Amino acid sequence: MNQVANRLTLFSFCWHCRRIHTLLIAAVTQIFRRPLYLGTIIEQMEQIGVRSLSIVLLTNFFTGMVLALQTGYQIARFGAKVYIGVVVALSIVRELGPVLTALVVAGRVGSGIAAELGSMKVTEQIDAMRAMGTDPIKKLVTTRLIALLIMLPALTIVGDFIGIIGGMLISVYSLGLDFSFYKSTSIQALSLVDIFTGMVKPVVFAVIIVTIGCYLGLNTTGGTQGVGKSTTYSVVVSSILIFLFDFLLVKVFFLIFEV
Secondary structure (H helix, E strand, O other), X not given: OHHHHHHHHHHHHHHHHHHHHHHHHHHHHOOOOOXXXXXXXXXXXXXXXXXXXXXXXHHHHHHHHHHHHHHHHHHHHHOOHHHHHHHHHHHHHHHHHHHHHHHHHHHHHHXXXXXXXXXXXXXXXXXXXXXXOOOHHHHHHHHHXXXXXXXXXXHHHHHHHHHHHHHHHHHHHOOOXXXXXXXXXXXXXXXXXXXXXXXHHHHHHHHHHHHHHHHHHHOOOOXXXXXXXXXXXXXXXXXXXXHHHHHHHHHHXXXXXXX
């Protein structure tokens, strides 16, 4: 019985992976096809980006402060307090900034996508769109994919900057470092490879968040209870995949750039 259950679980996992891949390919192929739904894309950019800005700023700001505080007191025992700017800048830009921003957006936006599309599914609005000749993938999935591909890297850039600023405040006012020294060491620590690796991750994470949220929303069943399950699953699955692909990307970057 256990072997049968394991086989069924593996089959279900592969079946969902294939359907998610099919949805993603369909959404990508619709990007340059008319109609473009520019108004919907701009509306989604406002919903996804502008309304997520405050929580992203707070998350990265306090992360930078905690990182500088923890690192500063630890490395000060070895006389290496001057490297706080380097540690904060590299940690925020290459790892913490993209991952934390993606997790925040997955919790706020990914769950919202699943809930919105799930509600449309159980109330048969998506079937009505098909009856009116509108492609739901183009209207609902592609527009959100484009919006998040634009806004998540932008949010990550702003979040990285604010995180470094948070580390600067702690370094200057709590650890006694000079502002000019912190700024110069932070800038010198970052290379084009660091910035590139930090900007590739948000693109991959954006695809994950939109694809999982839309897939679960479009396949919602069971009324309002099903909408709640899809919303919860969206956050859980997206978060797990963000950590998984973060590891894979870091591994690839180390093999390519030897960083």
